[in-house]
Amino acid sequence: MAKRIVVDIFIPCFVDQCFPDTAMNMVKVLERLGCEVNYNPNQTCCGQPAFNAGFFDEAREVANKFLDDFSNDSSHYIVAPSASCVGMVRNAYQDIFVKSSNLVKYRTMQKKVYELTEFLTDVIGIVSVPGAALFGKATYHDSCSALRECGIKAGPRALLQGVEGLELMEMEDNETCCGFGGTFAVKFEAISSAMAEQKVENALATGADYIVSTDSSCLMHIDAYIKKQNKPIRTMHIVDVLASGW
Structure with a gap:
């Protein structure tokens, strides 16, 4: 009998506070695919x-906590519905732990951290979730x-x-930033808004009903523009798409 894949899920703070349904849908999808899912309620932020923002001592303190929260079993994968947070752990943590006694411990954990879609395609080896159905047209935003x-x-x-039922349309400049960038959207509001406008207009030009991405932060920014301008398109996290229809 094949060994069951065990996943420790990391729920980013903004997903936990603003998009809890996306977190629950990730659990739904992983369990649908036969994974054993664990959640450590002590987890906080990456x-x-x-x-x-340049607060490196504070970031190191949080990173050390993350390491403690997710280093209990080296056989477990760590999966998050956010490429932004995964990128932080994979890349920025290398600088944080470079001269730390926790470097070896971090290197072990670093190899196990995945964004959900790459975990599904690269680790489990699947390209479709049984029962997933959403009727309409979607365009994908590369965060x-x-x-x-x-x-x-x-x-x-x-x-x-x-x-099932979803037609994927490629928009122009799909690799261009949406304009969020965390504090960038606050410090450079006009530029950030113009980038969101360009992203939405490119999506509308495809005739899509949905803008889909791996990152709720991008979608939150894009959706704010959509709602303010009353544009006829919706945003959906890819996890929510994969959990639709069943």
């Missing part, structure tokens, strides 16, 4: 907001973190193409 920090591009598209 430390990215502090790190990006900067997914594409540039994690090298994720083909996997999410393959999964979307496996959703």
Whole structure:
């Protein structure tokens, strides 16, 4: 009998607070595919907001907590519905732990951290979730973190193409930033809004009903523009798409 895959899920703080249904849908999808899912309620943040703002000591403190929360069993995978947070753990933590006594412990954990779609396609080896159905047209937004920090591009598209009733449309400049960038959206509001406008207009030009991405942070920013301008399109996290219809 094949050994069951055990997954420790990491729920980013903004997903926990703003998009809890996405977190629950990730559990739903993983269990549908036969994974054993664990959740450590002590988990908090990956430390990215502090790190990006230059508060490196505070970021190190959070990173050490993350390491303690997710290093109990080296056979477990760590999966998150956010390429942004996964990119932080995979890449920025290398700088945080470079001179730390926890470096070896981190290197072991680093190899086990995955964004959900790459875990599904690269580890489990699936390109469709049984029963997934969403009728309409969707266009996929490559988040900067997914594409540039994690090298994720083909996997999410393959999964979307496996959703019954969903037609995938490619928009122009799909690899261009949506304008969120964390504090960038606050510090450079006009530029950030213009980038969101460009992203939405490119999506509308495809005739899509949905803009789909791996990152709720991007979708939150895009959706704010959509709602303010009353545009006829919706945003959906790819996890929510894969959990639709069953």
